[in-house]
Amino acid sequence: MERLVVIGGGESGVGASILAQKQGFEVFLTDLGEIKPEYKMVLNQKQISYEEKKHSEEKILNADWIIKSPGISKNSALIKKIKEKNIKISSEIEFASQYTGAKLIAITGSNGKTTTTSLAYHIFKNAGYNVGLAGNIGKSFAWQVSEENFDYYILEISSFQLDDIQNFKPHISMILNLSPDHLDEYGYNYQNYIDAKFKITKNQDPQDYFIYNEDDKMILEWFNKNNTEANRFPFSLKSEVKNGAYMDGNNIKIQVNSERLEMKINELALSGKHNVANSMAAGIAGKLSKIKSEVIKQSLADFEAVEHRLEFTYKINGISFINDSKATNVNSVYYALETMNSPVIWIVGGKDKGNDYTELIPFVEQKVKAIVCLGLDNTKIIETFKDIVSEIVETQSMKDAVQAAYSLGKKDDVVLLSPACASFDLFKNYEDRGNQFKEEVKKL
Structure with a gap:
């Protein structure tokens, strides 16, 4: 044995x-x-x-x-x-995949994984498919393979789960975007991290599909030196795509072989350009799986946002509080700040994973009126933004962070918890951090 x-x-x-x-x-x-x-x-x-x-x-x-x-x-x-x-x-994902005949739809990327995985699951469920949700989300994949009998699994996959890939073979794989993350685990070498992400396509063959972001220069660079046997379906916010999806003015257009779907952006349930991209990626997966356009459109319109991801929590004395605890890297915060239309009091900090905050400077200059640091070591954050934001406060508990942010705010401001860091210095995980935020806001 x-x-x-x-x-x-x-x-x-x-x-x-x-x-x-x-x-x-x-x-x-x-x-x-x-x-x-x-x-x-x-x-x-x-x-x-x-x-x-x-x-x-x-x-x-x-x-x-x-x-x-x-x-x-x-x-x-x-x-x-x-x-x-x-x-x-x-990994558990690799192990479990060997004991199921279900079709696997595997989604990775530096940002938007949970949202896109949940969105794809919502589409498949609404289409009446016998589908499970697993990976970094929901119940363990292996547990479900042992006890359920699904025809499809929608899997959220991290680079750590892809590190040990041997035979894992998704029918549809997806890379939403790439930005430096978890570099502490990859010898502070961005290329090692990118190569880990691309292992998602490693065992795919010409019967399989790969959905990817054509606006992402690191993805395109990888294709200059490497290839995948899977059929490629790009999505883009910037340019027209023949087979895949793209944004055309106020519409998204999804074209999969002879099938075409068109939808107004203002009908999408999720706001922000990054969510237009996520919606297109999930929509392509639906079309590749022969789901009717009407079902996909309805699902993209009535989807409810994921907890801890740009989650509106409360409005107190005209100040809105938004829980984006799931933003554990700089790129996630970039997306969060992009969607803000009011002055922001930004709660940031935690366990730094080799972050470079400089790409946030234009948004911080434009939108952030005060910064509340929440972490044991905030040196890098303070160094980067001290000449841009006049009000920077340091705190080491969620209670102090929320109270400091509230005292800095006035009517029509937004308090945004979008930490750009892992949570392990002060919290069990990002959920614990987000839940504590909501609790402390409720007490105000």
């Missing part, structure tokens, strides 16, 4: 354990932290052996196969030892 060790006892790790047990592996799960009670209950019920608050190397390094949680750094000492012993390492 092959021994399979799962490193990480969160949603993806527990899901991988359940599927591995079903497939006849001897399974052991290990987590350096504490495993949540609800996951422990499942592991106990299924009689899957596990440990928490430690990694016993003698129980890990005798594995035939390791499934690594995307949250565990590939630069960690344990992962290096596993690689030295030439033990096969996979």
